[in-house]
Amino acid sequence: MATELKQRYSGSILGILWVLVKPIFLFAVLNFVFSRIFAFQDPDYPIKLLTGIVLWNLFSEASTLSLTSLVSRANLITRSASPMPAFIMAGAVSAAINFFFNLVVLSVFASFYAGFPGFRELGFILAAAAATLLLAVVVGLFLSPFFVRYRDLNQIWEVVLTAGFYFTPIIYPITLIPENYRPLAILNPMTYIVAFAQSVVARQPFEWQAELAWSVTIILAAFVLSLAAFRVSSRRVAELL
Amino acid sequence: MRLLPKDGTVLEAKGVRKAFEIPRERRNSIRETVADRFRRIPATRIVALDDISFEVRSGEFIGIIGDNGCGKTTLLRVLAGIYPPDRGHVAIDGSVAPLLELGSGFNPDLSARDNILVNGCIMGIPLKELRLRWREILAHSGLSKFADLKIRNFSSGMVSRLAFSIASFVDADVYLMDEVFAVGDIEFKRHCLSRMDDLKSSGKTIVLVTHDLDSVCKHANRAILIEKGRMAFEGNPERCVQIYRDSHAKKESSELSVTLEARR
Numbered sequence: 001m002a003t004e005l006k007q008r009y010s011g012s013i014l015g016i017l018w019v020l021v022k023p024i025f026l027f028a029v030l031n032f033v034f035s036r037i038f039a040f041q042d043p044d045y046p047i048k049l050l051t052g053i054v055l056w057n058l059f060s061e062a063s064t065l066s067l068t069s070l071v072s073r074a075n076l077i078t079r080s081a082s083p084m085p086a087f088i089m090a091g092a093v094s095a096a097i098n099f100f101f102n103l104v105v106l107s108v109f110a111s112f113y114a115g116f117p118g119f120r121e122l123g124f125i126l127a128a129a130a131a132t133l134l135l136a137v138v139v140g141l142f143l144s145p146f147f148v149r150y151r152d153l154n155q156i157w158e159v160v161l162t163a164g165f166y167f168t169p170i171i172y173p174i175t176l177i178p179e180n181y182r183p184l185a186i187l188n189p190m191t192y193i194v195a196f197a198q199s200v201v202a203r204q205p206f207e208w209q210a211e212l213a214w215s216v217t218i219i220l221a222a223f224v225l226s227l228a229a230f231r232v233s234s235r236r237v238a239e240l241l
Numbered sequence: 242m243r244l245l246p247k248d249g250t251v252l253e254a255k256g257v258r259k260a261f262e263i264p265r266e267r268r269n270s271i272r273e274t275v276a277d278r279f280r281r282i283p284a285t286r287i288v289a290l291d292d293i294s295f296e297v298r299s300g301e302f303i304g305i306i307g308d309n310g311c312g313k314t315t316l317l318r319v320l321a322g323i324y325p326p327d328r329g330h331v332a333i334d335g336s337v338a339p340l341l342e343l344g345s346g347f348n349p350d351l352s353a354r355d356n357i358l359v360n361g362c363i364m365g366i367p368l369k370e371l372r373l374r375w376r377e378i379l380a381h382s383g384l385s386k387f388a389d390l391k392i393r394n395f396s397s398g399m400v401s402r403l404a405f406s407i408a409s410f411v412d413a414d415v416y417l418m419d420e421v422f423a424v425g426d427i428e429f430k431r432h433c434l435s436r437m438d439d440l441k442s443s444g445k446t447i448v449l450v451t452h453d454l455d456s457v458c459k460h461a462n463r464a465i466l467i468e469k470g471r472m473a474f475e476g477n478p479e480r481c482v483q484i485y486r487d488s489h490a491k492k493e494s495s496e497l498s499v500t501l502e503a504r505r
Contacts (some may be wrong), residue, residue, distance in 0.1 A: 048420035075346045080363040152270035160447045238323045239261060 019098045020105055023050075023057050030171055042173070047113040048198040051125075052170030054102045055194050059132045060161045062095035067147055067157055068139025070234075074241040084234050085227070088140040092133050099129055106201070114203040121200050128197040135189055135219050143227035145233035148240050168194055174208070189215040189222075242291045243501035251415055251446050252297040252320065256329030259290040259315055289315040291470045293329070297448065299414075302441050304478055305450045306485055313450040316467070317341060317417050320448065335414030340362035343404035343421055349393040353384060356392050357407055364411045374410065382406035401429065409436050415446045434460060456480045 027050050034040050034049070042048070045213050069091035103125065107117050117125065139157075147153045168190045169177065177185055185191045192212040199206040206212070263285045289312045293453035297303055305313050318324045320331055321339040346363060347356045357378050361371040371378075379385050382402045393398065405421070421433055434456060440447060441460070451457060457464050457478050466474040468488075474481050 074364050075348070076359070078318075078323065079341045079346045080365075150271045150274065152272055156271070187372065235325055238318070 014024070019101050022110045023053050023102055024105065034171060044113055044202040044204070048173070049104055049203055050109055051198045052194050053170070054099070054106050055128060055132055055197050056165055056168060056170055057102065058095055058099040058129060059136055059190060060165075061098060062092040062133055062136030063139040063156065064154065065091035065095055065144050066136055067091075067097060068147055068154055069140060070144045070237055071151075071241065077238050078241050084140065084237065086142055088230075089137055092140060095136070096129070096133060099187050103129075110201050114201065117201060121203070124200040125193060125197055125228045128193050128200070131193050131216055131219055132190070134223055138219065138222045138226045141223075141230040145230065145237050146235050164188065164190065167191075170194060183213055186211055186214055186218075189219050191215070198227070249298045250296045251299045251334045252331065253332045254296075254316075254320065254446070255294050255331075255441045257293040257316075257319055257331060258288070258328040259292055259312075259319055259324060259326050260286055260288045265288055270431050288470050290319065290326075293467075293470075293472055294463060295472070295475055297415075297446055298505075299446055300444045300459045301463060302437070302447045302480075303449065304461035304464040306452070306454060306457060306464060306481065311467045312470040313467055314341075314419055317448070317450055321417050325505065333415055336365060336412075337415045337417060338408075338411040338413035338504055339417045340364060340408045340411070340421060341417070341419045343401065343408060345346060347392045347400060347404070350391060351365070352389045352391055353379060353395070353403060354388045356403070360404070361407050361410070364408060365413050366407075378406050379403075381409070398426070398429075405429070405433060405436075413445070416440065416448070418447065418449045418451075420451055421449070425435050454485070458482050 009029070012170055027046075030053070031046050031049055035045060055073060066088045069087045070077065070084060072091075073087045077084065077087075107122075143157070167188055169185075174185070174191065174195045192208050192215045195208060196206055196212050252262075293316060297305075305316065307313050315324065317339075318341070319326050321335070321337060321341065322331070323339070346360055348359065351359070355374055357375045358368065358371050361375075361378070362368055376385070376388075379388055382399075382405070384399060384403055387395070387399075392403075395403070408421070418437075437447060437449070437460060449457075449461070461478045463476060464474075464478035465472060466481050466485050473488075474484050
């Protein structure tokens with residue numbers, strides 16, 4: 001895992017700084033557009049936006065890395081009977097390292113709004129991050145054996161991620177989703193996880209406990225299912241690499 | 242995995258068959274797959290291994306020889322559990338060290354030290370031991386000065402020396418080796434062979450795939466000749482090598498007579 005991080009950023013002058021620059025830049029642009037141009041009234045909007053971006057960034061990186069993990073470890077997989085699920089998890093976990101840097105920035109930023117997160121808040125944020133990571137691992141377990149066969153899957157996944165960014169209440173609050181579409185929001189497990197983390201950071205009460213519980217249940221069930229699916233779909237991976 | 246008979250057999254392959262579907266043009270993306278729906282690509286089915294059965298007893302040194310592309314490497318990969326066999330089964334008792342294409346598993350962007358950790362792991366050295374002994378491994382290859390240098394900057398000789406010194410720290414019951422000394426010079430080969438003799442005398446089991454027929458004669462207890470995925474001979478190494486050489490001599494002479502015929 002550490003090796004992956006080193007590998008990704010070694011040789012770039014800004015090094016680890018890139019991890020921070022990307023989400024902050026995205027945040028600055030979106031914050032300007034929605035606070036100034038669309039003039040959202042919520043005074044906590046910026047901190048909620050940043051929370052959403054940081055969490056989505058974790059999902060997007062972790063799922064992409066776990067999707068490509070088998071192909072990027074081809075030299076190991078074709079040389080020994082490797083524990084392939086471990087590679088997928090390592091891919092996801094290496095994204096968590098970036099998340100920790102982002103979390104520091106988020107915490108500093110939060111101190112200008114609702115206040116620096118305490119142990120309770122940090123604990124909740126980490127729980128939300130853990131659920132996000134698990135969802136990314138599920139994606140990796142389901143899709144990475146197919147990425148070995150179909151190498152353009154990551155481009156399709158990129159499109160899905162872009163769509164997901166807008167379907168998840170990151171740049172808009174969950175309450176902006178029209179009532180008749182609201183039941184569909186549960187189909188995106190990230191919806192209530194992001195909403196939960198946002199209300200934790202902004203120190204506001206969280207109204208969707210039941211929906212959050214459902215989201216987590218869905219992720220856990222999908223994880224069990226994806227492990228079973230991976231056992232079957234990964235059998236011939238070594239030959240195809 | 243089936244249990245092995247308790248007569249000292251550590252490795253057993255029974256009726257192993259492995260075939261690959263190789264499309265004439267491989268479809269590597271969903272786009273191509275969808276686009277090709279109406280244009281059937283004929284797939285060539287290559288039977289890489291067919292009906293391979295043999296047993297290896299503890300402490301034996303088995304040499305596997307044969308032409309390029311006859312299935313030797315596939316066999317080793319099936320034994321190592323990398324490829325699942327289509328038919329038949331493979332059973333191995335004890336720990337296995339797959340030493341396949343040494344050095345090719347290195348990651349060029351990582352330092353020598355990190356590569357020792359990663360590669361040692363796939364060869365079956367516990368990570369805890371690697372953390373303690375990586376300096377020793379590096380010293381053994383004579384590259385102590387280059388611990389933090391990226392493998393990218395190593396010469397190919399340095400790479401193979403490093404790979405072999407990792408391999409020689411592996412402690413397993415069964416060693417599966419593929420062309421371990423194909424890349425090195427004479428000195429390197431001598432070093433490898435003496436290391437294999439050490440392993441053999443300490444009761445380890447070795448399965449070696451190689452083109453180096455003289456080493457098979459000199460060091461192996463038993464040899465297996467594979468021809469087009471099937472076992473052509475199993476037994477005494479000298480005889481095995483002789484049969485292999487004869488078959489090639491025959492091929493050559495028949496080719497020669499064909500050309501002579503053509504000239505007439």
